[in-house]
Amino acid sequence: MIELNDETKEDYVKKIIEALEKEDISVFRDIFLDFHPTDQAEIFNNLEPEQRGLVYKYLSPEEFSEIFESLDIDEQKEAAPELSKDYAADVYNNMSADDVADFLGELQQPNVREILGSMDKEEAREVQELLLYDEETAGAIMTKEFISLKSSSTVAEVIELLRKEGPEAETIYYLYVVDEDGRLAGVVSIRDLITASSEEQVENIMSTRVVSIHVKTDQEEAAQLIQKYDFLAAPVITDDNTLVGIITVDDALDVLEEEATEDFGEITASRGSTDVNITSYQAAKLRTPWIILLMFFGLGTAEVINRFESTLETVVLLAAFIPLIMGSAGNTGTQSLAVSVRSLATGASYKKGLARTIWREFATGLLIGSISGLVIFLLLGTFYNDFTLGLIVGGSIVLSLGAASVIGMTIPLIINKMNLDPAIASGPFITTLNDIISLLIYFTIATSFLQYM
Amino acid sequence: MIELNDETKEDYVKKIIEALEKEDISVFRDIFLDFHPTDQAEIFNNLEPEQRGLVYKYLSPEEFSEIFESLDIDEQKEAAPELSKDYAADVYNNMSADDVADFLGELQQPNVREILGSMDKEEAREVQELLLYDEETAGAIMTKEFISLKSSSTVAEVIELLRKEGPEAETIYYLYVVDEDGRLAGVVSIRDLITASSEEQVENIMSTRVVSIHVKTDQEEAAQLIQKYDFLAAPVITDDNTLVGIITVDDALDVLEEEATEDFGEITASRGSTDVNITSYQAAKLRTPWIILLMFFGLGTAEVINRFESTLETVVLLAAFIPLIMGSAGNTGTQSLAVSVRSLATGASYKKGLARTIWREFATGLLIGSISGLVIFLLLGTFYNDFTLGLIVGGSIVLSLGAASVIGMTIPLIINKMNLDPAIASGPFITTLNDIISLLIYFTIATSFLQYM
Numbered sequence: 001m002i003e004l005n006d007e008t009k010e011d012y013v014k015k016i017i018e019a020l021e022k023e024d025i026s027v028f029r030d031i032f033l034d035f036h037p038t039d040q041a042e043i044f045n046n047l048e049p050e051q052r053g054l055v056y057k058y059l060s061p062e063e064f065s066e067i068f069e070s071l072d073i074d075e076q077k078e079a080a081p082e083l084s085k086d087y088a089a090d091v092y093n094n095m096s097a098d099d100v101a102d103f104l105g106e107l108q109q110p111n112v113r114e115i116l117g118s119m120d121k122e123e124a125r126e127v128q129e130l131l132l133y134d135e136e137t138a139g140a141i142m143t144k145e146f147i148s149l150k151s152s153s154t155v156a157e158v159i160e161l162l163r164k165e166g167p168e169a170e171t172i173y174y175l176y177v178v179d180e181d182g183r184l185a186g187v188v189s190i191r192d193l194i195t196a197s198s199e200e201q202v203e204n205i206m207s208t209r210v211v212s213i214h215v216k217t218d219q220e221e222a223a224q225l226i227q228k229y230d231f232l233a234a235p236v237i238t239d240d241n242t243l244v245g246i247i248t249v250d251d252a253l254d255v256l257e258e259e260a261t262e263d264f265g266e267i268t269a270s271r272g273s274t275d276v277n278i279t280s281y282q283a284a285k286l287r288t289p290w291i292i293l294l295m296f297f298g299l300g301t302a303e304v305i306n307r308f309e310s311t312l313e314t315v316v317l318l319a320a321f322i323p324l325i326m327g328s329a330g331n332t333g334t335q336s337l338a339v340s341v342r343s344l345a346t347g348a349s350y351k352k353g354l355a356r357t358i359w360r361e362f363a364t365g366l367l368i369g370s371i372s373g374l375v376i377f378l379l380l381g382t383f384y385n386d387f388t389l390g391l392i393v394g395g396s397i398v399l400s401l402g403a404a405s406v407i408g409m410t411i412p413l414i415i416n417k418m419n420l421d422p423a424i425a426s427g428p429f430i431t432t433l434n435d436i437i438s439l440l441i442y443f444t445i446a447t448s449f450l451q452y453m
Numbered sequence: 454m455i456e457l458n459d460e461t462k463e464d465y466v467k468k469i470i471e472a473l474e475k476e477d478i479s480v481f482r483d484i485f486l487d488f489h490p491t492d493q494a495e496i497f498n499n500l501e502p503e504q505r506g507l508v509y510k511y512l513s514p515e516e517f518s519e520i521f522e523s524l525d526i527d528e529q530k531e532a533a534p535e536l537s538k539d540y541a542a543d544v545y546n547n548m549s550a551d552d553v554a555d556f557l558g559e560l561q562q563p564n565v566r567e568i569l570g571s572m573d574k575e576e577a578r579e580v581q582e583l584l585l586y587d588e589e590t591a592g593a594i595m596t597k598e599f600i601s602l603k604s605s606s607t608v609a610e611v612i613e614l615l616r617k618e619g620p621e622a623e624t625i626y627y628l629y630v631v632d633e634d635g636r637l638a639g640v641v642s643i644r645d646l647i648t649a650s651s652e653e654q655v656e657n658i659m660s661t662r663v664v665s666i667h668v669k670t671d672q673e674e675a676a677q678l679i680q681k682y683d684f685l686a687a688p689v690i691t692d693d694n695t696l697v698g699i700i701t702v703d704d705a706l707d708v709l710e711e712e713a714t715e716d717f718g719e720i721t722a723s724r725g726s727t728d729v730n731i732t733s734y735q736a737a738k739l740r741t742p743w744i745i746l747l748m749f750f751g752l753g754t755a756e757v758i759n760r761f762e763s764t765l766e767t768v769v770l771l772a773a774f775i776p777l778i779m780g781s782a783g784n785t786g787t788q789s790l791a792v793s794v795r796s797l798a799t800g801a802s803y804k805k806g807l808a809r810t811i812w813r814e815f816a817t818g819l820l821i822g823s824i825s826g827l828v829i830f831l832l833l834g835t836f837y838n839d840f841t842l843g844l845i846v847g848g849s850i851v852l853s854l855g856a857a858s859v860i861g862m863t864i865p866l867i868i869n870k871m872n873l874d875p876a877i878a879s880g881p882f883i884t885t886l887n888d889i890i891s892l893l894i895y896f897t898i899a900t901s902f903l904q905y906m
Contacts, residue, residue, distance in 0.1 A: 194625070229491050256706070339736075
């Protein structure tokens with residue numbers, strides 16, 4: 001058995017590359033095919049172009065299709081042109097339709113048509129159907145390779161069916177039962193089948209308590225449902241309850257991973273650039289626009305401070321606490337943002353209603369602000385022994401934190417409701433907004449207290 | 454079939470509560486037990502104490518154990534005291550050992566001993582074993598309810614075994630084969646069994662290419678492995694390759710969810726407080742320490758600015774760009790932090806090695822800085838027509854962003870390597886650090902240019 005800790009893996013990879021250099025097909029196939037497709041893909045990714053060429057020669061399209069399925073879209077785009085037209089067509093025919101659709105979704109129309117044309121009619125039809133669904137919906141991530149049963153068939157018949165179709169299907173662990181019109185009627189797990197007697201009819205052992213996903217449901221919602229119920233798969237239906245596909249837990253996992261990365265990008269203004277393995281140039285190209293855009297917002301803060309230049313000139317010391325106040329407001333706002341974004345991501349329900357939740361967040365901000373404000377008041381009073389300054393800074397913190405928490409909480413929710421690009425709600429944007437508000441609060445208070453300083 | 458869209462669910466919940474008020478046990482059981490345990494738990498959570506009391510009366514410990522398994526730890530802590538000692542013991546006996554262990558892990562020693570004492574010996578033993586493993590390791594999240602096979606048994610014998618033990622096991626989709634010493638020898642999927650002839654011996658159909666997880670592996674690593682290979686379950690082994698448990702994909706999903714929330718908390722200094730449904734007081738109690746701690750760091754920035762008070766007095770306008778420079782450095786640092794934290798979370802490998810990756814990040818920061826710096830230089834030059842100021846601010850941005858990106862990238866990696874509390878690497882801490890550095894850069898440059906202003 002191939003132990004897959006990295007050391008031993010290394011050795012095997014060396015052997016594989018040796019075999020390729022010696023053009024020793026049998027040794028290559030012996031070792032390489034013994035790996036899990038995920039590992040095969042990993043090894044394949046690290047090969048030189050000419051070595052990749054040999055892989056295509058040494059592996060059947062069917063064997064290579066498993067590797068191709070395990071590649072990232074970008075890696076697939078890289079490999080596809082290296083394949084001969086017929087070889088590629090066979091690879092696509094052997095892939096599951098949803099994986100082909102995901103890949104074609106990233107290509108130009110002409111190429112898509114050419115590839116679909118080269119594929120088996122039946123396969124191409126399924127792929128085309130999947131391509132019709134909007135991106136990021138259940139329909140777009142579901143698979144068509146599922147087994148559906150008639151409620152009238154017996155357990156023995158089903159087992160026989162599994163013998164035949166099992167290898168093709170994406171999963172055989174949940175089997176969905178449909179009526180003569182193809183409408184979802186129930187579900188049978190392989191557990192139920194095995195524990196039932198072979199003459200038993202499906203309708204007597206199936207569960208009619210089926211949690212299903214509408215084909216237009218957002219992919220994240222669909223994935224959360226599968227996670228919530230600990231399902232291995234869930235049926236996807238149309239308005240009239242027709243079973244059109246299934247989503248398996250491994251696809252749900254990938255969706256949740258993808259969405260987590262997205263949320264992360266939003267909160268850090270680094271969307272689509274968190275990949276460690278792109279060049280500095282690529283990374284800078286992706287990230288600079290954010291930074292410059294945010295810098296322009298930042299000019300707003302400069303404007304605010306300029307507006308209070310006279311106040312500053314009278315008490316330059318005030319400048320020293322600009323970062324402190326902005327920082328505290330920023331941090332509190334980010335905390336609220338995290339609460340907000342996480343609650344959206346995990347689909348947490350607002351037990352007490354939205355208004356109450358926002359109010360709770362405001363109260364939280366004021367609470368945090370009052371305590372922090374008091375601390376800084378005493379601190380500045382004692383160390384700088386300037387209680388007026390303490391009052392100004394402390395008071396500003398109370399109000400700024402109250403405001404920051406509401407902004408951090410509500411903006412993502414608003415964005416989400418309006419289905420706008422959530423990046424607008426990203427941490428830095430909210431922080432900049434909070435900066436400006438807290439500076440206004442700070443200098444307004446400071447100016448009004450000026451005569452006492 | 455109970456369609457689980459929220460409206461219809463509402464109606465059923467009403468009916469359930471009515472039944473409880475009428476103390477109509479049969480109606481209650483009819484409707485309630487028709488729901489998925491996950492939904493039963495959700496409904497149960499929204500009941501009044503006295504209604505919950507009735508639920509314990511109307512449901513057998515076995516029936517309630519499924520609900521109890523679906524509750525959060527906190528909800529379990531709330532419900533447990535409401536149960537009679539014997540009822541509770543039966544509930545625990547019917548739960549899978551890993552869920553009991555997760556619950557007991559949160560209780561005080563004396564209570565744990567008392568509960569274990571009340572449970573069946575065999576069950577209690579399994580739970581105790583799981584409690585021995587460190588938190589957040591594979592051992593702590595694995596389940597003991599798995600089916601292991603002898604390589605000598607036939608497919609028919611295995612099917613027979615599944616009929617008997619199937620209902621107890623956590624999963625029957627992957628069956629692990631062990632030798633006479635209990636060492637992991639291979640794996641058979643139910644697919645293999647169904648497609649094989651019933652006289653076939655397990656050793657002839659099992660795959661010896663088993664990816665296994667060591668019992669001491671970090672839970673996140675384990676979950677990532679299951680995700681990477683699209684497994685439904687993975688075997689957990691000891692040093693001598695003895696099979697001690699399995700981790701199922703649904704547990705892996707929960708771990709990844711938990712870790713994503715943790716990362717989120719780290720980057721936003723809101724660890725453990727992203728729950729929308731806790732009170733303002735609870736939230737403030739969790740979040741205030743962070744804010745105050747960060748405020749103290751913030752005093753560092755005040756100190757820096759104070760140190761350059763004379764510079765500021767000469768050119769008060771300099772204060773106006775403090776937020777801009779700090780903001781840009783903060784945003785770039787946060788982007789780098791996101792790259793770093795995501796790469797740790799998704800276990801992305803540094804194809805080009807760590808040093809090269811950090812260097813890449815530094816180059817990225819300088820690139821972003823140079824472009825942003827140039828933009829602000831021209832902006833200030835033209836609008837404030839003060840190119841010296843532009844040079845100071847622009848130059849500070851170049852250097853600050855370079856520094857910020859390295860800090861944002863490396864600190865999480867260092868923390869991770871040192872196995873320290875990653876919260877230290879949280880966004881706000883890194884941002885505050887970047888604030889201080891960028892202020893030092895800004896005012897040092899400004900002071901040296903003072904004579905030209």
